[in-house]
Amino acid sequence: MLPESVYKHTPRPRPITVPKLHHATFMTLDVEPMVAWYELVCGLQPVYYAEHAAWLTNDEANHRIALLRLPGTKVPVDKPHTAGLHHTAFEYATVDQWLDNYSRLRDAGILPAMCLHHGMTMSMYYVDPDGNGVEIQVDVFGDWSCSTEYMWASREFSEDQVGPHFDPEKLLVARENGHDADTIQKDTYAGKYAPDSGDKDVRFPDVWPTRLEENPSLAVTEAPVTV
Incomplete structure (x- = not known):
């Protein structure tokens, strides 16, 4: 042991x-x-x-x-179930900036794979072309010392580090209806803006089967460099 x-x-x-x-x-x-x-x-x-x-x-x-x-880099096999880096993260200063970015990416055809309210952040998770996760988040406290204290001491985070899923389109509607950022984040954590349906998995989808179907040459790697 x-x-x-x-x-x-x-x-x-x-x-x-x-x-x-x-x-x-x-x-x-x-x-x-x-x-x-x-x-x-x-x-x-x-x-x-x-x-x-x-x-x-x-x-x-x-x-x-x-x-x-x-040279010699190989195509990942079953990437979502392989140990390694899960995601990198980028942070916006305000909920408005964060929601505006969601709208910008949505209009460019890029949608999050999952959206989670972790208690200290609201986070949208995207997948880059290689299948790596990218989190775009906003701190719900607007203060790292407060969000750190929440992670360290709160019962909520000790019991659930993932938090509820949410539908960002419903957050946009709430903002359009005049709800402020604090109300939106609290209602999101309470489950008010949960997705109507969909997978609640927290693993990213495997992009590689589709990428290889579209471009088989990616599987043909160069010979490794020898010294």
Whole structure:
């Protein structure tokens, strides 16, 4: 039997000097559609672009997302059920900005795979061309110290870290009817804007069967580089 984790009951040990998260890097089989998708969805633009790699940013950092097409990269098999990175996340400052972004992406033909109110955030989860999850969220407290306290101490979060699903179209209607952001988020957590139907799974769909059907050449990888 494995020993009980030190993280279960004690304060988390931290390094004396704390580094900040800078970027995430993805291996991909096709750089171009990934660059285009992240620019449309998250406003990430390439600082440097090549057919085999790209480095993207949407703020003052030199890059926040890196994309690498390494020789020998293979097509994922059953990606939604494979251990690894589940998603990256981007945050809007207000509910209005967050809902406006949903409308913008919807009109561009990009819809979330699932929408969840986690208690401290309302989150819409999208799927990039390679099947990686991307969360677009808004902090319902508008204050990270408050949302951190909610995660740390609330009974609600200890009992349910996923939270209720919601239909973003119903949130748009509520806003059009004059409901303010705080009322919308509370009603969402109470289940008022639940989807009328649909799968309640929290795994992303597998995009690869369709991608390979549309473009079989993606399965033909280059030989690995040997030294």
